[in-house]
Amino acid sequence: MKGVSVRRLLASLIVPALFLTACSSTDSDSGTDASAAACAPSSAGPVTLTYTSWIPGIEDVVKVWNAKNPNIQVKVQTGPNGNGGTYQNFFNQLKAGNAPDLGQIEYDALPSFRVQDGLVDVGACDNVAKAKDQFIPWTWNQVSFGDAKGAWGVPQDAGPMALFYRADLFEKNGIAIPTTWDEYAAAAEKVRAAGGYITNFSQSDINQFAGLTWQAGGRWFANDGQNWTVNLTDDKTKKVADYWQNLISKKLVSTVPPWTTEWDNAYNSSSAWTWVSAVWGANSIASGAPKTAGKWRVAPMPQWSAGEKSAGNWGGSSTAVFKGSKHPYEAAQFALWLNTDQEALTLLNEKANLYPATTAGTTLPALSKGVAFYGDQKIYEVFAQASTEVAPDFTWGPTMTATYANASDGFKAAVSGKGSLTEALTAAQASTIQTLKSQAIPVKE
Amino acid sequence: MKSRVGVMAVMGLCTIYFLAPIWWLFVGATKNNDQFTGTAPMWFADFHLVDNIRELVTYRDGVFLRWMLNSIAYTGGAALLGTVLAAMCGYALAKYRFRGRELLFNIVLSGVLVPATALALPLFLIFSKAGAANTFWAVFLPSLVNPFGVYLARIYAAASVPEELLEAARIDGSGEVRTFFTVSSRLMFPALVTIFLFHFVAVWNNFLLPLIMLSDERLFPVTLGLYTWNTQVNQVPELRGLVIVGALLSITPLVVAFLLLQRFWRNGLGAGAVK
The missing domain is CATH 1.20.5 (Single alpha-helices involved in coiled-coils or other helix-helix interfaces)
Structure with missing residues (x-):
């Protein structure tokens, strides 16, 4: 598909541009730091902010804010999703000095903007800092990077993971719903014997694997304030990789590329029976596999040892204020409203299926109802529970675009029988360190 | 047989x-x-084609139609104006003798070797300095440039516009500009169509420039607009259908342009080839 090649192209362009940004960050915007630290209103009169986001229907949410806040008007700009080009645009704009006031940044991309000194610390604003407790703890950690006071963005949405499964097929074949990964592997054999695949292993989208690793306790990156460490092959990650490698080698999972019609069809034709996915996956199945309406249910993710309660996360983004914004205070107020106000959260959920990052948000009326596609199960209660079970200490690296691209190459080879997932991660480890070094980001080996 | x-x-x-x-x-x-x-x-x-098209053109207040118009403005406008510029430049290089002519021509030719992709980022920085990023001109102005068109125009002008004709025009008192538009450009017509088509396709397909330059949805060309939707399919799966219908509609102008102009195009290509 064209999209893939464009993404690859952008990934190759991102390195030189990052470098440009890194070189220039010292000579610009020294003046804005002071005002950001104080976080005071920038002017008495009305201001207009620009906000770049690729959330479908975001204009309708912003309209509500604009109607209530005549002095802080927000203008929406848009583009493709982050890795599809908008992040690259942000970096270019930061370099050129015409970045928007606010931008949507996914959690896994936030560190790269932080490293390039592109973000304003909105934690300096009293009401933002106070709002910390409204958010599910792990989402706040994604924007604070563990800093007690700082916040380089306001959490927007979350992607807690759970197990989507075909209740009818499991019942008909007398297979119990797996609650541990051992049971899941055993069920995979039975499902294969019954003519299906237990799931489809996402071969080119590494985010799912990251979510599975997150649950298992793997921690890919760490930053001690000075140096980054890269750990794509720690014991927990290896455990997850070996587990899925085993299923792939035994041909117990299918391996069609994700987000294609072929992939939809695997679910629609009842060939794939489960999907360990994030909350937004509920909508992907419903639209991709309409023939299976009413037959799916959601259960908590299988655990590594029985009785544990741990979930992974896949996706989620924040609203960040860019360095160079002339109105950081006003921008922070908007970001806070957008992601904590119940009316805004309801609209975001309605328009774009965003799943809130606040505790109060997970009990929105729309998220407390039964969903017809899932046999009227109140599936969002499962995800609300899962969101509280996501470990808070997972850190993304500052060059995820490159890491994803490298790992994804290895994963594709592994599913077609060349090499293994562990080998792919080992290669990605080496090239990630290389990428960090080439961008002059300090890294400990 | x-x-x-x-x-x-x-x-x-x-x-x-x-x-x-x-x-x-x-x-x-x-x-x-x-x-x-x-x-x-x-x-x-x-x-469901008709329903699908209706849904597409009404989605988000008909933003798709706006994109189509933008594309036609960027592509048609730039190709038309760019062809005129390339023709004038190539013609001048072929018919006038002046110092540095070959040097100039070689510089233009080397422009053929620089891919548009590599220029997008420097252009963005330049337009940002001028405060003109995220405007219509940020995409339109860079699209006017067409070094290959200059090359083709020079070759074709040298082959198809006889010196004697120009001499005659001068003796009759016609100015150089008038001669170009009334006499020479007509002789060069098949080549101009070729240049126009090449240029049209190149601008239509230049995806990276608008991607980098534009953040206002109302300025997007259709390629960028559909790409944007396509990246949102994970979030809003209904968009997939719109992307498919949109892609079908967006290729029609190209198909039409080719069907109408292919006769000229073949002539022009052949003429460029023998020289």
Whole structure:
């Protein structure tokens, strides 16, 4: 598909541009730091902010804010999703000095903007800092990077993971719903014997694997304030990789590329029976596999040892204020409203299926109802529970675009029988360190 | 006779190979979202094309139509103006003797070797300095440049515009500009069509420039708009159907341009080739 090649192209362009940004960050915007630290209103009169986001229907949410806040008007700009080009645009704009006031940044991309000194610390604003407790703890950690006071963005949405499964097929074949990964592997054999695949292993989208690793306790990156460490092959990650490698080698999972019609069809034709996915996956199945309406249910993710309660996360983004914004205070107020106000959260959920990052948000009326596609199960209660079970200490690296691209190459080879997932991660480890070094980001080996 | 059958078979295979994606696109555009995954990809289910088009042109206040108009403005405008510029430049290089002519020509030619992709980022920084990023001009102005068109125009002007004719025009008192527009440009017409078509396709396909320059949705060309939607399919799966129908509609201008102008194009290509 064209999209893939464009993404690859952008990934190759991102390195030189990052470098440009890194070189220039010292000579610009020294003046804005002071005002950001104080976080005071920038002017008495009305201001207009620009906000770049690729959330479908975001204009309708912003309209509500604009109607209530005549002095802080927000203008929406848009583009493709982050890795599809908008992040690259942000970096270019930061370099050129015409970045928007606010931008949507996914959690896994936030560190790269932080490293390039592109973000304003909105934690300096009293009401933002106070709002910390409204958010599910792990989402706040994604924007604070563990800093007690700082916040380089306001959490927007979350992607807690759970197990989507075909209740009818499991019942008909007398297979119990797996609650541990051992049971899941055993069920995979039975499902294969019954003519299906237990799931489809996402071969080119590494985010799912990251979510599975997150649950298992793997921690890919760490930053001690000075140096980054890269750990794509720690014991927990290896455990997850070996587990899925085993299923792939035994041909117990299918391996069609994700987000294609072929992939939809695997679910629609009842060939794939489960999907360990994030909350937004509920909508992907419903639209991709309409023939299976009413037959799916959601259960908590299988655990590594029985009785544990741990979930992974896949996706989620924040609203960040860019360095160079002339109105950081006003921008922070908007970001806070957008992601904590119940009316805004309801609209975001309605328009774009965003799943809130606040505790109060997970009990929105729309998220407390039964969903017809899932046999009227109140599936969002499962995800609300899962969101509280996501470990808070997972850190993304500052060059995820490159890491994803490298790992994804290895994963594709592994599913077609060349090499293994562990080998792919080992290669990605080496090239990630290389990428960090080439961008002059300090890294400990 | 045997070889003829062989040739036809190869051509037939190529035709099927090239038309299959367009056929798939057309069939896909006639399906609703459920049928899109559920039915055979290369054959029709219920015919929903008209409904789909209506949904597309009304979605988000008809932003798709706006994108189509933008594309036509960027592409048609830049190709037309760019062709005139390239023709004038190539003509001058072919017909006037002045110091540094070959140097100038070689510099222009080396421009052919620089891919548009590599220029997008520097252009963005320049336009940002001028405060003109995220405007119509940020995409339009860089699209006017067409070094290959200059090359083609020079070759063709040298071959098809006789010196004697220009002498005669000068003796009759016609100015150089007037001669160019009334006499020379007509002789160069087949080449101009070729340049126009090449330019049209190049601008239409230059995806990276608008991607980097534009953040206001109302300025997007259709390629960027559809790409944007396509990246949102994970969040809003209904968009997939709109992207398919949109892609079908967005290729029509190109198809029309080619069908109308291909006769000239072939002539122009041939003329460029012998020199």
